[in-house]
Amino acid sequence: MRLGMFVLSVTCILAVIGYTLAGWTLLDSVYMVAITVFGVGYGEVRPIVDPGLKLFTLLVVVAGCSSGIYVLGGFVQMIAEGEIQRALGARRMSRGIEQTDNHAIICGYGRVGQTLVTELRSTGIPLVVVDRDAERLIDAERNGVFVIVGDASDENILKRAGIERASVLATVLNGDAHNVFVTLTARELNSTIRIIARGESEATERKLLRSGADRVVLPTMIGATKIANLISSPSVETLVGDAKAFGRMNQDLEAFGLGMIEIPIKDNSVLVGATIKEIELTGDGGTVVVALCRVNGEVLRNPKQPDVVAAGDRLIVLSHKEDLPAVTRKAAQQSGTMVYRGTKYSS
Numbered sequence: 001m002r003l004g005m006f007v008l009s010v011t012c013i014l015a016v017i018g019y020t021l022a023g024w025t026l027l028d029s030v031y032m033v034a035i036t037v038f039g040v041g042y043g044e045v046r047p048i049v050d051p052g053l054k055l056f057t058l059l060v061v062v063a064g065c066s067s068g069i070y071v072l073g074g075f076v077q078m079i080a081e082g083e084i085q086r087a088l089g090a091r092r093m094s095r096g097i098e099q100t101d102n103h104a105i106i107c108g109y110g111r112v113g114q115t116l117v118t119e120l121r122s123t124g125i126p127l128v129v130v131d132r133d134a135e136r137l138i139d140a141e142r143n144g145v146f147v148i149v150g151d152a153s154d155e156n157i158l159k160r161a162g163i164e165r166a167s168v169l170a171t172v173l174n175g176d177a178h179n180v181f182v183t184l185t186a187r188e189l190n191s192t193i194r195i196i197a198r199g200e201s202e203a204t205e206r207k208l209l210r211s212g213a214d215r216v217v218l219p220t221m222i223g224a225t226k227i228a229n230l231i232s233s234p235s236v237e238t239l240v241g242d243a244k245a246f247g248r249m250n251q252d253l254e255a256f257g258l259g260m261i262e263i264p265i266k267d268n269s270v271l272v273g274a275t276i277k278e279i280e281l282t283g284d285g286g287t288v289v290v291a292l293c294r295v296n297g298e299v300l301r302n303p304k305q306p307d308v309v310a311a312g313d314r315l316i317v318l319s320h321k322e323d324l325p326a327v328t329r330k331a332a333q334q335s336g337t338m339v340y341r342g343t344k345y346s347s
Contacts, residue, residue: 001078004071011063012037018056037064097146100126101165107152107182108173109136112198112219116172117145128161153181155189163189172198180204180211187212259321260290263331267311270333277305279315279327287327291316 012033019029028045036057048054103126106113113129117140120127127145130152131137137147150157152171163169163186171182179197186195197213199205205216253259265271271279280287292300295312309315317327 001071001074004067004074008037008064008067008071011060011067015056015060015064018060022050022053033060033064036060037068039065097128097148097160097162100128100146100162102126102167103128103162103165105130105158105161105163105166105169105186107131107169107171108178108198109133109140109147110172110174112172114140116170121145128166130157130161153178153185155185158186158189163193166190166193168194168196170196170198176200176204176207180207183208183211183213253318254321257321258318259324260316260318261324261328263315263317263328265309265311265313265315265331269311269331271309271315271331272311274309275305276303276307276309279309279317279330280305287317287319287323289315290318 015033015036016026016029019032020026024032024046032045037060048057104120106116106120106127106129109117109129109131113131117127117129121143128148129137129140129145130148130150132149132151134149137149141147148157148161150160152158152173169182169186169190171179171186173179173182176199179199183195183197186193194215195213196215196217197208197211199208199216199218200220201218202221205218208216276289276292279289289303290301292303292307292309293314293316294300295310300307315331317324319327
């Protein structure tokens with residue numbers, strides 16, 4: 001099409017120049033070129049008697065009409081090939097989904113859905129993304145992800161996504177009502193599939209669980225917890241370094257009843273002078289000192305048991321959640337003569 005448009009444009013420009021040089025006015029020249037190239041055939045603007053001008057007009061007709069037809073053919077070809085490729089692509093997509101099993105269905109391709117797909121692609125889990133907005137799914141399709149345009153709460157759409165063969169479904173649509181409907185529909189179509197739903201409030205969480213969701217994720221609550229951790233324990237975040245890894249780690253720890261906390265060691269704390277081994281014996285013996293932040297800024301990751309805690313240091317402690325208060329209380333006790341796990345200390 002570019003080549004045809006170039007030849008057609010050059011032909012028209014040269015033809016106008018040629019007629020102008022033959023003594024025609026600019027308007028007559030343009031008019032003559034238009035009716036000649038596009039085959040209108042209204043008749044010549046002026047009688048053409050000169051053989052050279054007749055030959056020039058023949059060249060204009062051949063070049064102009066040929067390039068015009070070439071452009072028109074390219075345009076029709078582009079449309080036809082686009083429709084054919086779109087149909088073949090849809091067929092390949094449908095066939096690919098039919099041959100996929102144990103895959104994950106992602107309902108909703110907004111901000112959360114896009115992040116979820118990005119994270120899961122690196123794991124190699126087969127994905128099928130469902131969303132109403134076809135424009136959103138273009139990027140996912142380019143990245144090799146199976147996509148379906150439609151309402152995820154529609155049974156036919158979920159069947160096209162292979163819900164009978166899928167192992168997990170995640171509904172992360174913006175509206176809580178939509179997520180509830182998707183959960184109900186999915187659970188009805190597949191009683192064994194694992195359903196993870198997004199919710200915005202604790203009330204919605206209960207509804208989603210009653211609707212058949214196995215797990216409910218509350219982004220607002222996670223965000224609030226994250227901010228609270230940043231406020232109360234900034235050193236934990238600094239130690240871990242990666243914010244995403246810290247968030248995932250914290251959620252995993254909670255699933256096992258564990259927690260991580262930062263404990264500042266004040267000047268009059270009973271832990272001043274204690275070793276890491278003695279601190280880890282606090283509670284039921286399930287406390288681990290992950291890091292020791294010295295007052296001079298030095299950070300000891302995985303400190304050794306003989307290391308001694310000094311005033312102004314900060315401890316990053318991992319423990320069972322029920323033991324964390326005991327560790328915190330121990331650090332808050334003021335120094336004096338005491339027996340700590342069989343060892344006597346005196347201020």
